[in-house]
Amino acid sequence: MKHGKKYVESAKLVDRAKLYETDEALAAAIQTAKAKFDETVEVHVRLGVDSRHADQQVRGAVVLPNGTGRSVRVAVFAKGDDAKAAEAAGAEVVGAEDLVARIQGEGFMEFDVAIAAPNMMGLVGRLGKILGPRGLMPSPKAGTVTPNVAQAVQEAKAGKIEYRLDKTNIIHCPIGKVSFGVEKLQENFNTLLDAIIKAKPAAAKGQYVRSCVVASTMGPGIRVNPAKVG
Numbered sequence: 001m002k003h004g005k006k007y008v009e010s011a012k013l014v015d016r017a018k019l020y021e022t023d024e025a026l027a028a029a030i031q032t033a034k035a036k037f038d039e040t041v042e043v044h045v046r047l048g049v050d051s052r053h054a055d056q057q058v059r060g061a062v063v064l065p066n067g068t069g070r071s072v073r074v075a076v077f078a079k080g081d082d083a084k085a086a087e088a089a090g091a092e093v094v095g096a097e098d099l100v101a102r103i104q105g106e107g108f109m110e111f112d113v114a115i116a117a118p119n120m121m122g123l124v125g126r127l128g129k130i131l132g133p134r135g136l137m138p139s140p141k142a143g144t145v146t147p148n149v150a151q152a153v154q155e156a157k158a159g160k161i162e163y164r165l166d167k168t169n170i171i172h173c174p175i176g177k178v179s180f181g182v183e184k185l186q187e188n189f190n191t192l193l194d195a196i197i198k199a200k201p202a203a204a205k206g207q208y209v210r211s212c213v214v215a216s217t218m219g220p221g222i223r224v225n226p227a228k229v230g
Contacts, residue, residue, distance in 0.1 A: 047196075062160065114137070
C-alpha cells in the first residue's frame with residue numbers, strides 16, 4: 001500500500017516498536033494529524049476472545065463524557081406519544097410504516113443512528129438486511145430499542161457510541177476530534193476502555209486486551225501499552 005507524503009512524514013514521528021502510555025499516544029495522534037480538516041481520533045482494541053462463539057461476544061454502548069465532536073442525525077421508529085417525544089428531543093426523522101417504506105422503497109439512509117420503541121420492532125425487523133450490514137439495526141443491548149425514546153435520542157446527540165467486535169475480534173470506535181486536546185480525548189478513551197473491560201465475557205480466557213492502537217483519520221497507528229488499559 002502506497003501512502004501519501006503527509007502520512008510518510010507523520011509516520012516518522014512514531015516509534016513502531018514502542019508501547020506508548022495513553023497520554024503519549026494521544027499526543028502523538030494529535031501531532032501526526034496533518035489533514036486540513038479536524039480529524040477524528042479512533043481507538044482499535046484487539047480482544048482475547050473468539051467472536052464466532054455467542055458466549056464470547058462483546059457489545060454495548062457508552063456515552064462519552066466529551067462527546068464525539070460530530071453532529072449525529074437520529075431516526076426514530078415510533079408512533080403517537082413516543083413519536084412526539086422523539087421529535088421534541090431533537091430526532092431528525094420520526095416515523096413508523098411510512099419510514100420503513102422510505103427506507104425500503106426509496107433507499108432513504110440519511111441518518112447515523114436508528115432508535116425504535118419496543119412495539120415497533122415487528123415492523124423494523126423487515127429492515128434487517130438493509131440496516132444490519134450498516135450497523136444501524138436497533139438493538140436492546142445498545143440501548144437503541146427502548147421505551148424511553150426521548151432519552152435515547154438525547155444520549156445519541158450527546159455522544160453515545162456503540163462498541164462491538166468485528167470478525168477479527170477487534171473493536172473500532174471514535175473517541176473525539178483532534179481539536180479536543182489530550183485531556184478530553186483521554187477522558188473519552190478511559191470511559192470507552194472501562195466499558196469494554198466491564199463487558200468481558202465469563203468465557204474469555206487469558207489476556208483480555210491483547211493490543212490497543214490509536215490513530216487520527218489520516219495518520220499512522222500508535223500502539224498503546226495494553227497492560228495499562230486492560
